[in-house]
Amino acid sequence: MYVDLGNILETTPGVTPDILDRLDSRVATAHDRIQTGMENEEHGYAALNLPETVDTDEIKTAVDRFDDPESIITVGIGGSALGAATIDAALSTPDHADTYYLDNVDPEAINALLETIDLEDTVVNVVSRSGTTAETLANFLVVQEAMADADVEWSDRTVVTTGDEGNLRDLADAHDLPVLRVPDGVPGRFSALSTVGLAVAALQGYDLDAIVEGAASEADKLSGSLYDSPAYAYGAATYALAERGALTNALMPYSEDLEYFAEWFAQLWAESLGKDGVGQTPARALGATDQHSQLQLYRAGPRDKVVTLVRPRNRRDRQIPETDLDGLSYLGGSSLGELLAAEFEATEASLAAAGRPNIRIEIDRVDERGIGELLYGMEAACIMYGELANVSTFTQPAVEWGKRAARGLLGGGEFEEAAAVADKRELLIE
Numbered sequence: 001m002y003v004d005l006g007n008i009l010e011t012t013p014g015v016t017p018d019i020l021d022r023l024d025s026r027v028a029t030a031h032d033r034i035q036t037g038m039e040n041e042e043h044g045y046a047a048l049n050l051p052e053t054v055d056t057d058e059i060k061t062a063v064d065r066f067d068d069p070e071s072i073i074t075v076g077i078g079g080s081a082l083g084a085a086t087i088d089a090a091l092s093t094p095d096h097a098d099t100y101y102l103d104n105v106d107p108e109a110i111n112a113l114l115e116t117i118d119l120e121d122t123v124v125n126v127v128s129r130s131g132t133t134a135e136t137l138a139n140f141l142v143v144q145e146a147m148a149d150a151d152v153e154w155s156d157r158t159v160v161t162t163g164d165e166g167n168l169r170d171l172a173d174a175h176d177l178p179v180l181r182v183p184d185g186v187p188g189r190f191s192a193l194s195t196v197g198l199a200v201a202a203l204q205g206y207d208l209d210a211i212v213e214g215a216a217s218e219a220d221k222l223s224g225s226l227y228d229s230p231a232y233a234y235g236a237a238t239y240a241l242a243e244r245g246a247l248t249n250a251l252m253p254y255s256e257d258l259e260y261f262a263e264w265f266a267q268l269w270a271e272s273l274g275k276d277g278v279g280q281t282p283a284r285a286l287g288a289t290d291q292h293s294q295l296q297l298y299r300a301g302p303r304d305k306v307v308t309l310v311r312p313r314n315r316r317d318r319q320i321p322e323t324d325l326d327g328l329s330y331l332g333g334s335s336l337g338e339l340l341a342a343e344f345e346a347t348e349a350s351l352a353a354a355g356r357p358n359i360r361i362e363i364d365r366v367d368e369r370g371i372g373e374l375l376y377g378m379e380a381a382c383i384m385y386g387e388l389a390n391v392s393t394f395t396q397p398a399v400e401w402g403k404r405a406a407r408g409l410l411g412g413g414e415f416e417e418a419a420a421v422a423d424k425r426e427l428l429i430e
């Protein structure tokens with residue numbers, strides 16, 4: 001992964017080489033803390049050990065029994081869906097299995113899927129770290145029933161990824177389902193490089209070891225200086241920018257294959273860093289498409305953003321046919337890749353000219369190695385940001401409140417505080 005901070009120095013008042021140099025001594029201290037956490041396998045920090053600890057053979061063996069399915073349904077939410085979906089979206093081609101992610105409980109969407117899919121040729125991949133998430137368990141019960149109704153032996157078509165306890169573990173034990181274990185100390189949003197994120201990749205036949213090698217190459221670059229570690233450079237720079245008012249981080253991949261990566265990044269950044277009244281709001285954009293929709297705001301709206309542009313340095317290309325249409329001759333002889341590169345650089349220039357900070361992130365290619373680099377690099381960046389901002393990166397108490405509230409409102413437990421707040425919604429305008 002390559003991180004180019006060039007434009008933030010030119011565009012952001014107060015972010016000077018001098019500031020980065022001073023920040024670098026704090027990066028060194030934070031790196032020591034991170035290393036201690038990794039060595040002691042502390043909760044959260046243990047995720048950065050995954051390139052060394054993940055057992056790819058275990059994952060491949062667990063899914064071996066499923067022979068080339070037509071479809072894969074992943075039932076999971078948040079960190080239990082986004083990592084797998086990001087890897088899959090980056091690597092999938094039309095000859096792979098169709099993949100679906102039940103990460104919502106919208107009955108219309110689930111009915112539509114279950115009514116059209118061939119359940120006999122489907123593998124169900126159920127993922128929940130806690131094993132207790134209401135949405136995931138509800139969706140799994142629905143899928144299980146649909147399979148039984150279609151005379152499909154659901155227990156032969158299901159693989160579970162979960163922890164040692166919880167409803168999902170009980171269910172797996174009761175039906176003798178194959179179980180992949182969620183490693184200790186790895187929070188959901190940092191679990192893409194574990195059993196949680198790699199089971200779909202294994203089912204699809206992607207090269208798990210190359211994903212892990214990509215991640216390991218970023219791990220090798222973690223050091224006590226932001227100038228030597230692209231991941232730390234990104235974490236430290238976005239922190240410095242947030243301190244100077246860049247409270248939104250618009251992540252804009254110039255690659256359709258990386259569109260989902262922006263979704264994954266949004267959870268990582270929002271849940272990890274949004275604490276104690278601080279944080280940086282992730283926004284999702286896609287280049288070049290959103291140049292024609294969101295760029296106006298990023299260049300001319302409030303000065304409260306940094307734009308992160310992401311692209312592969314190499315990709316398969318396609319020539320644009322020559323044309324003699326008036327005014328279009330400039331396209332002839334170019335390729336779509338060249339046009340996309342010009343759009344990317346034009347966006348950087350356009351933001352910089354308006355004094356808007358932007359950071360460039362590149363990988364060599366969107367392949368197994370590249371996606372491993374990006375996932376690991378951004379996780380390390382996030383942890384570095386969290387250390388500098390002094391937030392508890394690995395907790396999500398605000399989400400827990402909502403989970404308990406939903407359960408309480410459904411009658412699954414007392415939570416009077418939520419009921420009292422819900423009852424106060426009386427300002428109905430019709």
Ligand SMILES: O=P(O)(O)OC[C@H]1O[C@H](O)[C@H](O)[C@@H](O)[C@@H]1O
Pocket residue numbers: 077078079080127128129130131132133136188189271396399400
């Ligand atoms: O994997 P699970 O335990 O089902 O959790 C799924 C998701 O639940 C919550 O919303 C947490 O805030 C997320 O961080 C987590 O990824």
